[in-house]
Amino acid sequence: MKLCALVFWWQKHNIMKYKSLIINNPEDLMFGIAPKPVKTRRGLEIGGGQVYAELNFTLPIMSINEGTLKEVYNHYREIAEGALEHAVHLNSKGVVLEFETLLEMTKTPSIGVEIVKIMNDICEEYYQKHGLASEIRLTPNDLREFERPALQRTSKFLEPMVELFERGMMAGGDLLSIESTGGKEVSDEALMMCDVKGVLFALAVLGVRDMQFLWGKIVSLANKHGKIAAGDSACGFANTAMVLAEKKYIPKVFAAMVRVISVVRSIVAMEQGAVGPDKDCGYEGPFLKAITGIPISMEGKTSACAHFSPLGNIASACADLWSNESVQNIKLLSGMAPTAYLEQLEYDARLMNEALRAGKMHCSILQQLLVSSDIYTDPQALILAPENVIRISKAIVKGDSYVANARDGALTALDIIEEALLSGKMKLPEMETSFLPIFRDDLNSIPDSENDFIAMMLPMLDPGKFILSEYGL
Template identity: 45%
Template sequence: MRAEFTPRVFSNLAIGNADDLVFGVAPHPVRCGLGLEIGSGKVYPEVNFTLPTMELTEATWTQVRAHYEEIGRQVVARAVRLKSPGLVLEFEHLPPMTERPEWGAELTQILKARLMEAQEKSGLPSALRVTPTDIREKGKPPRLRRGEPCETLLRAFEVSAEAGADILSIESVGGKAVHDKALVVADIPAIAFALGVLAPRDMAWLWARIREVCERRPGVVPGGDSACGFANTAMHLAGQKMLPEVLAAVVRAMSAARALVAFEQGALGPSKDCAYEGPVMKAIAGVPIAMEGKSAACAHFSPVGNIASAMCDLWSNESVQNVRLLSGNAPEVFAELLEYDCRLMNAASASGQAKALRDLMTLSDEWLSPQAAVLSPAATIEIASAIVSKTDPYDRTVAAGRAAVDLLDRGAREGRLALARKERQWLDRIGEALEALPADWRDLQAQLEPQYGHLYDKESYGLA
């Protein structure tokens, strides 16, 4: 009989010193897939890909299969030619692939077969991450714990595991409806409620079920979640000058408390590539992390192209369409770009220069943007320490936000971080709003109910 699972409680840091936060090494490496160990000394490429612009229907299914066959064959062949010491493929579902789980499973089998062939012929260690789409946000308000979308999503995890997934991940959406509205008007109390109360409750419920899928399939690893729909949305809006950069930076820090819930519920890593909160997870839980930066410019722009790699264990390109470039198809091209980045990091580690390279990558970005400033090793320890000083997810979220405001304020006062007058005003306003939040989240919920209560289904968060 399987022992009953007890959620973890993180009250201390697995890595308490910024000097010990470095790429390629995690206190708790993860063995998965075909002989791959992540976090034990090397950084590996994680290649992420998608279809070119096309319809995904019964009529185009043969073409869809052909694209994934081609991607798997070309990316694996490129990794073998470059003598890569290991490779991760990430298969992110498009919504129809989760809505019809057998489609996602069929493509999982295709990709896993390519990895198995390479392992047999050349000994390439590898793993396949599968990330179903969180399709539960259908309906207003979304009903997250029941109904056909929820049941279909859970089935997508099951059949993906059966079809050959080595790592399961998701970009979950609990609390997103409230957060979306709050973000565009910079409503700090509502942002804190979405990230600190709603999202962690959904994460706990959902990740308990993902863990159970993995327990039924020994060898399948529960990876991690991503605040893509929260913090990355803020990053993109800030990049378009639609909200303050300091707000995006503070939201990034606050999202880390939400991400930690997956690891409390048994996730082992590697975290998701688009989860820029990953370094905080590494510091707290000791898990290996995937990150993306300059090589993700095919999918989105960011102010964190170099610093994002400072502590990574997998280095990813986010997602690139399978389109033809001069040299070859884009996924194969990005496999090569990632591999050369990883070679440099691994050569630095082998020659005892990992920290020197890490510090240069950090230095190149750190004070050019508030969003980069909260991703340095020192900032990571500061935010992680604030989180583990509390136990309730709401308290952790607020503490992380306050820590981010403090370090940005300190950087500005010391002349390292140049903030425009409006950004400086916004930072002060955010800090004041965080300080004024109710100590009890229930009081905050009551305060926000008239404006936001219609956006979330209380039963979906165990609040009914």
């Protein structure tokens, strides 16, 4: 009864459930080991002492229509067969195949379901024949962003999304994820203007509320069918910022702020009952792992096929699944690209697993190398170093509103960046550092109370861009 009362209280007051960290020491934030591992149907124990490859893939340049459906299905069949055959050849300990749907596959759920079925049959065949444990992560795309202003709660697109989740999990999609887009209509412009308050409003107010709405549904569907509600990614927010920073469109220090702010939004999936592994492109994963103890998927150097990043090595420091973001099914000299990327992932995982087998000291040395090779090259890498993840996470959980949580995390990230600059360990050009005092002033102007923050922000935002009632406000 006491627990129920507590849950009701935090839901009623719309504050973050987590008040302390599950992992308090940086040395415990380690690849392959999560305090709350996730066991899958065919025997993967994600976060249970092994790192597994998570392969992500997409179609080559082609249209998806009735006339090409057979070809589409053949591509996915070829990808799954090629990857699993090579995994067996490499003595893989297990593989996750992430099926991230394209627009047409969610709009017409039967297409997405058929692809899950094709791949699940192949997973089962390799499990029966070779004992290879593999699972499918099903990630329907969030169709709601096709409507502007977004109808987050009343959109006609919710129905096919939910249908794909439900029928897809019954067809063999065991791990459920999404890159949900609540708040993106505000975030996109805020990112381009380096408007830290706008981003915080998008993620910590709108994003949080949409995650509560959406993940309540996903968790309930997963529980109904005995599947695993895995996690969400702030891809459309923090990864957009990361890619824009890579193109030198916005400062890297801003992209680092956005990543930290995104934690309070993505953690809502766990508050609603998601158990991990969190999604690969959610570089906020290490913070989620520290705070909640769930296993996470990460991607780094192996995702250069999809996007560049400054996080190639450091991203794997506490990964439980190691991913490649997405690669087209095209022919390379060695073979098909997804198979080639599976090999790269497997070798990275094999190295981490060898360290895990050898013991804590070996893990620690490997992690130190992964971290030290990236940490001071970019502020986005800096904040992902385990000691900084823990420090920022501790700041995040202190606040009494999602707004304060996000603000305090971002201010701590700013402290860490400024300390690294002052010590001379990290160097950034003046066009980057000139933004630091602006961000600090902006963050310091944000009140603790969510209501006060909303009142502050509404006159500054274009009311035609979003509908408050679609966020339950």
